[in-house]
Amino acid sequence: MDCYEIMKRITTHRGVKQLVVINKDGLLLKTFPAESDELDESQIQSLHELAGAARRMVRDVDPTDDLMFLRVCSKTDEILVSPDMAFTVVVFQENHDKHAATA
Amino acid sequence: MDCYEIMKRITTHRGVKQLVVINKDGLLLKTFPAESDELDESQIQSLHELAGAARRMVRDVDPTDDLMFLRVCSKTDEILVSPDMAFTVVVFQENHDKHAATA
Numbered sequence: 281m282d283c284y285e286i287m288k289r290i291t292t293h294r295g296v297k298q299l300v301v302i303n304k305d306g307l308l309l310k311t312f313p314a315e316s317d318e319l320d321e322s323q324i325q326s327l328h329e330l331a332g333a334a335r336r337m338v339r340d341v342d343p344t345d346d347l348m349f350l351r352v353c354s355k356t357d358e359i360l361v362s363p364d365m366a367f368t369v370v371v372f373q374e375n376h377d378k379h380a381a382t383a
Numbered sequence: 384m385d386c387y388e389i390m391k392r393i394t395t396h397r398g399v400k401q402l403v404v405i406n407k408d409g410l411l412l413k414t415f416p417a418e419s420d421e422l423d424e425s426q427i428q429s430l431h432e433l434a435g436a437a438r439r440m441v442r443d444v445d446p447t448d449d450l451m452f453l454r455v456c457s458k459t460d461e462i463l464v465s466p467d468m469a470f471t472v473v474v475f476q477e478n479h480d481k482h483a484a485t486a
Contacts, residue, residue, distance in 0.1 A: 319444070326440035333436040337429035338457040341422070341475075347477075349456040354441040354448045372444075375451075 287312050287369075295374035297357070302328060302368045309367070327370055331363045390415050390472075397479035400460070405431055405471045412470070430473055434466045 291299050291312045300319060301310040306328035310319050319327075335347040350361040353375055360371040394402050394415045403422060404413040409431035414421050422430075439448040453464040456478055463474040 313399065323440075323443045326436070326443040330433075330436040330440045333429070333433040334455050337433045338428075338455065338460075338462070340426045340429040341462075342459070343457055343458070345457045347457055351454040351456075352437050352441065352450065353452040353454075354445070354450055356448055357441075357443070359441070359444075 284310075290371060293373070295376060296371060297374065298372045300324075300327075300370045300372075302364055304368075312348065328368070329362070331361055331368050334361075335363065387413075391472060396476070398479060399474060400477065401475045403427075403430075403473045403475075405473065407469055407471075430464070431471070434464055434471050437464075438466065 287299050287310070290296060298316045299312040300308060302324060303309050306325055308319065308324050317335055329351065330352070331347070332337070334350050338345050338347045350363070352359040352361070356375055358373050358375045359374070362369045362371075390402050390404070390413070393399060402415040404412060405427060406412050409428055411422065411427050418481045433455070434453065441450045442449050445482070450466055453466070455462040455464070458477055461476050461478045463476070463478050465472045465474075
């Protein structure tokens with residue numbers, strides 16, 4: 281099963297709205313499902329900056345450590361960011377714990 | 384039970400190393416346990432920037448949405464960031480899922 285198949289499969293999970301792949305320069309490479317609304321350049325840039333800020337923070341606290349995964353909960357969504365050397369994979373899904381939004 | 388009692392209690396949870404409270408200007412207000420190593424100014428600044436980057440990203444994707452919670456997994460730690468209007472509470476704990484580090 282190639283990586284495109286895996287990504288397509290992730291987007292079939294309950295609550296998953298979109299999966300995007302960004303390269304290390306912050307350029308959008310792929311959007312799944314292909315027919316979903318593409319994020320615009322400024323949104324991609326914010327995602328890229330967020331991953332950078334998270335990596336800097338982890339290394340500032342411990343220079344031998346590194347960022348593995350980032351989970352952002354907003355009122356309505358959960359945004360999962362998996363950064364790697366060459367690519368960052370981002371999944372947007374519904375916030376399963378919407379009670380958190382009212383806490 | 385006042386908020387200090389709650390924070391002290393959080394630091395007694397298994398795996399929790401430290402809890403810090405930062406104000407909206409990025410200044411360190413409190414560290415629990417009080418005898419733990421204080422984060423330095425640059426580390427606090429990185430945390431503050433990370434929370435800002437996460438909030439910008441959420442609002443860029445949907446201007447009606449807002450950041451509720453942020454979870455950063457590094458190889459060794461998990462960093463939980465709970466931002467609010469006036470204060471940001473950050474908990475450093477051991478990464479329970481260290482397998483993720485080798486995935």
